[in-house]
Amino acid sequence: xxxxxxxNKAWFFILPVLALVxxxxxxxxxxxxxxxxxxxxxxxxFFWNGDAWFRDLLDPxxxxxxxxxxxxLRTFAFSFAALAVEIPLGIAVALCLPRRGxxxxxxxxxxxxxxxxxxxxxxxMWQIFARQDIGLFGAALTGIxxxxxxxxxxxxxxxxxxxxxxxxxxxxxxxxxxAGLRAIPDxxxxxxxxxxxxxxxxxxxxxxxKLRKVLVIAVLLRFMQTFMIYTEPVVVTGGGPGSxxxxxxxDLVKIAIGQVDVGSAAAMSLVYYIIILTACWIFFTIMxxxxxxxxx
Amino acid sequence: MLAWMAWTxxxxxxxxxxxxxxxxxTLLAIYRPETPRRGILRFxxxxxxxxxxxxxxxxxxYIIWMRFGGGDLWYPLAIxxxxxxxxxxxx
Numbered sequence: 001x002x003x004x005x006x007x008n009k010a011w012f013f014i015l016p017v018l019a020l021v022x023x024x025x026x027x028x029x030x031x032x033x034x035x036x037x038x039x040x041x042x043x044x045x046f047f048w049n050g051d052a053w054f055r056d057l058l059d060p061x062x063x064x065x066x067x068x069x070x071x072x073l074r075t076f077a078f079s080f081a082a083l084a085v086e087i088p089l090g091i092a093v094a095l096c097l098p099r100r101g102x103x104x105x106x107x108x109x110x111x112x113x114x115x116x117x118x119x120x121x122x123x124x125m126w127q128i129f130a131r132q133d134i135g136l137f138g139a140a141l142t143g144i145x146x147x148x149x150x151x152x153x154x155x156x157x158x159x160x161x162x163x164x165x166x167x168x169x170x171x172x173x174x175x176x177x178x179a180g181l182r183a184i185p186d187x188x189x190x191x192x193x194x195x196x197x198x199x200x201x202x203x204x205x206x207x208x209x210k211l212r213k214v215l216v217i218a219v220l221l222r223f224m225q226t227f228m229i230y231t232e233p234v235v236v237t238g239g240g241p242g243s244x245x246x247x248x249x250x251d252l253v254k255i256a257i258g259q260v261d262v263g264s265a266a267a268m269s270l271v272y273y274i275i276i277l278t279a280c281w282i283f284f285t286i287m288x289x290x291x292x293x294x295x296x
Numbered sequence: 297m298l299a300w301m302a303w304t305x306x307x308x309x310x311x312x313x314x315x316x317x318x319x320x321x322t323l324l325a326i327y328r329p330e331t332p333r334r335g336i337l338r339f340x341x342x343x344x345x346x347x348x349x350x351x352x353x354x355x356x357x358y359i360i361w362m363r364f365g366g367g368d369l370w371y372p373l374a375i376x377x378x379x380x381x382x383x384x385x386x387x
Contacts, residue, residue, distance in 0.1 A: 034301055037304065040302075055362055274355045278352060
C-alpha cells in the first residue's frame with residue numbers, strides 16, 4: 001500500500017507547533033477535565049464531585065439538562081439552516097462569476113469583502129440595519145407590512161441571524177467553489193459540447209463531482225463556524241427573545257462566566273468538544289479518502 | 297501550576313494512561329511498522345486510528361449511558377472495553 005517510505009525526521013519540524021499547542025490547547029483542555037469532576041468553593045478550593053455534573057447535564061429533567069438539550073438542538077438547527085442556504089447559494093454564485101477578462105478581479109474582491117469584516121462589527125451593522133425605526137432592512141420589512149421585530153419575535157431573530165451568517169460567509173463558499181470550477185480542464189466542457197449535453201447535465205456530471213473536494217472543505221469550515229457561533233447573536237439579539245437564539249456557546253459563557261458555575265460549564269464544554277471532535281474526524285476521514293481515491 | 301490546574305489523582309491517572317498509550321503506539325510505530333488495513337469501517341485504519349475511534353466511541357458510550365439514566369459506570373466501562381477490542385480486531 002505504502003508508495004514512498006516515510007521520513008520521520010519531518011516530525012522535528014512540527015515540534016515548535018506542538019509545544020505551542022500544548023500550552024494553548026492541551027493544558028487548558030486538561031484543566032477543563034479537572035474542573036468537570038469537581039465542585040469549587042471560593043477561589044481555587046476544589047472538592048471531588050465525581051460524575052454529578054455530567055449526570056445533571058445529560059438528564060433533560062434537570063434545569064441545566066433542559067437548557068443544554070435545547071441549546072444543542074438550536075445550534076444544530078442553526079448550522080443546518082445556514083449550510084442549507086450557503087452551500088447551494090455559494091455554488092450558484094460561483095457558476096455566475098465571470099471566467100475571464102477584467103471583471104474577474106473586481107468580482108472576486110467584491111465577493112470577498114464581507115469576510116474581511118470582524119464578527120462584532122458585522123453584528124453591530126446588522127443590529128442597526130434591522131432596527132424598525134432607523135434601520136433600512138427593518139424599516140423596509142415593517143413598511144411592506146411584515147411582522148418583523150428582532151427583539152420581540154423569535155422568527156425574526158432567527159431569520160436575521162441566519163441571514164447575517166449567509167451574508168458574512170457565503171463568500172467563502174463562493175471563492176472555494178470558484179477555485180474548484182477553474183481547476184476543471186477545458187477538455188471536459190469540450191467533450192460535453194460534442195455530446196450535446198445540456199447545461200444541467202454538465203453541472204451534475206462534470207462540475208459537481210469535480211467540486212466534491214472543495215465542497216467537503218467548505219462544509220467542514222462552515223459547520224465548525226456555525227456550530228460555535230457566538231458574537232453575532234450576542235450583539236444582535238443577546239440570545240433572545242427569551243432564549244430563542246441562545247446557542248451552545250452563548251449558554252456556555254452564561255454558565256461559566258455569568259454564573260461562575262465552573263463544574264457545570266466544564267462538563268458542558270467537554271460534551272460540546274466531543275461533538276466537534278467527531279464532526280472534524282468524520283470530515284477529515286472523508287477528505288483523506290477522497291484524496292487517496294484521487295491518487296489512484 | 298498544579299494547584300491552578302486543579303489536578304486530582306483520578307484525572308492525572310486518566311491522562312497518564314492516555315500518554316502511556318500514545319507512547320506505546322509511538323514505539324510500536326518505530327519498531328513494528330504496519331500498513332493500514334481495511335476492516336468493518338470501510339476505510340484503511342492504522343493502530344492510531346483504531347485507538348482514536350475507541351476513545352471517541354467510549355466517550356459516546358458514556359454520554360449515551362448517562363443520557364438514558366444509566367446507573368453504575370462500570371457497565372459502560374465494560375461496553376467500552378468490548379468496543380475497543382472489537383475496533384482493534386475488526387476495524
